Every structure is written in C-alpha cells, then in structure tokens.
Amino acid sequence: MCVEEVVGIARLTEKQKKIQEYLKTAWELSDRSIARILGVSHSTVGLVRQEMKKSGQFDHLCNDDSEWMNHPYIQANKGLLETLNPRGLRAIKRLDVLDYMMTHPQIKSPCVAQAYLEREKRQKRKDARVVLNINDVDIRVADVRQVGQFDWIRDNSVDLCICDPPWGKSSPVVCEGISKVAATKLRDGGSLLVLVGGSYLPDVITALSSDKRLRYHWLLTCKLPQGSPASVSWLKVQSKVRLVLWFVKGKYIGDIVADYIDRPTSDNTTDKSHHEWGAPEELVSELIRRFTDPGDTIADFTVGGGTTAVSSVLLGRRFLGTDIDAEAIKTTMRRVRRLFGYTK
Structure with missing residues (x-):
C-alpha cells in the first residue's frame, strides 16, 4: 500500500492538495476527468475523494445540487468541463450563465457569460424608471x-x-x-x-x-x-x-x-x-x-x-x-x- 493511501486529510501531499482544491469546485466530475485535467492518476483522485468523504468536512459537496449537470448546454458540450479552471467551473454552475451561453453560442467562456450577465443586470437597474411624488x-x-x-x-x-x-x-x-x-x-x-x-x-x-x-x-x-x-x-x-x-x-x-x-x-x-x-x-x-x-x-x-x-x-x-x-x-x-x- 502506498503512503498516499494511508495519509489522512490533514497530511496530504502537494499533489493531493491540488486535487482536493479542484474537487471543492468540481466534485461532480469523474475521477478520470479530473485526472486528465490535472495530469495525475485517476486512482489518486479517487483516494483523495474518499479521504474527503471520510473526514466529514465536505459533506456539502457530496450533497450539492447538481441540476446544472443536466442542463441542455452541458449535455451538448460535455468536453467543455475538462477545459475550465476552478473560476470557470464556479461560473458554469449558475443556471443563468448556462442559459445565456445557450442563447449566445459565440460565447464559449462561462466567466465571460457571467460578466455580460452582470453588466446587463447592472444596466437594467440603472435604467429603471421610478416615479416619485x-x-x-x-x-x-x-x-x-x-x-x-x-x-x-x-x-x-x-x-x-x-x-x-x-x-x-x-x-x-x-x-x-x-x-x-x-x-x-x-x-x-x-x-x-x-x-x-x-x-x-x-x-x-x-x-x-x-x-x-x-x-x-x-x-x-x-x-x-x-x-x-x-x-x-x-x-x-x-x-x-x-x-x-x-x-x-x-x-x-x-x-x-x-x-x-x-x-x-x-x-x-x-x-x-x-x-x-x-x-x-x-x-x-x-x-x-x-x-x-x-x-x-x-x-x-x-x-x-x-x-x-x-x-x-x-x-x-x-x-x-x-x-x-x-x-x-x-x-x-x-x-x-x-x-x-x-x-x-
């Protein structure tokens, strides 16, 4: 049994810490997908995932609402997830971002879509017509x-x-x-x-x-x-x-x-x-x-x-x-x- 298999969550190697940080953002991705993204072994990803589950500190990730994974845009562009950094993964979990990317196919980055959405919302607030007395x-x-x-x-x-x-x-x-x-x-x-x-x-x-x-x-x-x-x-x-x-x-x-x-x-x-x-x-x-x-x-x-x-x-x-x-x-x-x- 390798050392990585027996270390607790508090004694992760640098490689395992990198995997853990990625899992915090992309828990829904498979071990193999994360392994390809980070250039590590899928078995190592699996070990880190198991340690995170055992620790009880990451139960909110296991129970996270994954409705976004079933969104039509994700179903049609599954390979996109493996190209995103943690910031992009956080953005793409927003359903309004996915809706925006579906209606604006020229936008490939969820971060860009999120920025456009925020800009449009901000402008709508600024342009709101209020009648005072x-x-x-x-x-x-x-x-x-x-x-x-x-x-x-x-x-x-x-x-x-x-x-x-x-x-x-x-x-x-x-x-x-x-x-x-x-x-x-x-x-x-x-x-x-x-x-x-x-x-x-x-x-x-x-x-x-x-x-x-x-x-x-x-x-x-x-x-x-x-x-x-x-x-x-x-x-x-x-x-x-x-x-x-x-x-x-x-x-x-x-x-x-x-x-x-x-x-x-x-x-x-x-x-x-x-x-x-x-x-x-x-x-x-x-x-x-x-x-x-x-x-x-x-x-x-x-x-x-x-x-x-x-x-x-x-x-x-x-x-x-x-x-x-x-x-x-x-x-x-x-x-x-x-x-x-x-x-x-």
Missing part, C-alpha cells in the same frame, strides 16, 4: 451633532449619505455627528461620501472614524476646473482637486468605482445661487449615479441650498435631508416643490 422627500431642521433629532429616519434604511459640511475649524465636530447618524441610518453595505477640504483632513478622518460601525474605504478626487483653484494661503497651497472621503457601513458590495471623477465638466465649480457653500450639481449627480440605483434612498445631513435633494429627485431617488439652518431648509423645499409642479 412629494411624499418621497422629507426635509427637516435638525442639528447633526444631536443624534436624538434623527429618530424620524428609520434605522438601516438609507442607501447613500452625501454630506458637504463646512471646511473650516468646525468641520471635525460636524463630521463626528455625521459619523454617528450615518452609522445608524445607513443600511449594511451603504456608503457615506463627505466632500472635504485639505486643511483639517487628519482631524476630519478621525472624526468620521469615531463610530466603529463605519470604516474608511477610499479617497475620491474630482477636478476644480482651470482658473478656479482653491487657495489656502496660510499653508501656501493651491488645490486643484476636490476631495471626497468614502466610508462604508459593513462590507461594500456595489459596483467598481473609479476614484477620479471628471466632474464638473464646465467652469461652474460651485453653485452659489442657493447657498454660499453650494457644491456643483453636476458633481453631486455623478456621485448619485455611481453609488445608487433609481428608487434608492439618499440622505444629506448638511443639506445647505438643496443640491443633493434636487439631484436625487431628478434621478429618481428618494431623499431625506436636514440642516441646522431653517432658511436653508426653506430654500431646499422651495426648489424641490418646483420639481413637482408647485409654485410655492
């Missing part, structure tokens, strides 16, 4: 530093928070409040985007990290068009980019996002017509498109002149907003109401 918008006076003032927003109900707090010395204090409220109101996997300046960036990051339910994910940048850089004279810095801090509640499972946002494309770098710190609508709209789908809920706890509110409604997203300034709330509500045909 004024009741889908709720904007109130509230101080983000007072968490108790946000009980009217249901916990774990918001898909995306976008905030553009003051960029001066008060920014860290405001951002600590944003962190606490966002951590409570965001759904698991939801994102918090905060437009910030560079002067107090370390303190702002610390403040936004104060609630451990949120974690720093990435730094996004967007351009300040030529001719309008932001100067910080006391630091002797002339900034030509706008910074957006990205925090996530739990694990982010959304689409891949480029960290440079080529917006705004015009020279309108800010929107001062409704608030002295107004952000460009073109930039806010692009962030909303990238991070949400129509019908999602967006919140802004420093609503200002209402750019995020207007952009959300125009893009078919529900909106919840607050600001400490009652006049800012009036301005925002006036702008939003006009979108629904109200004159006042």
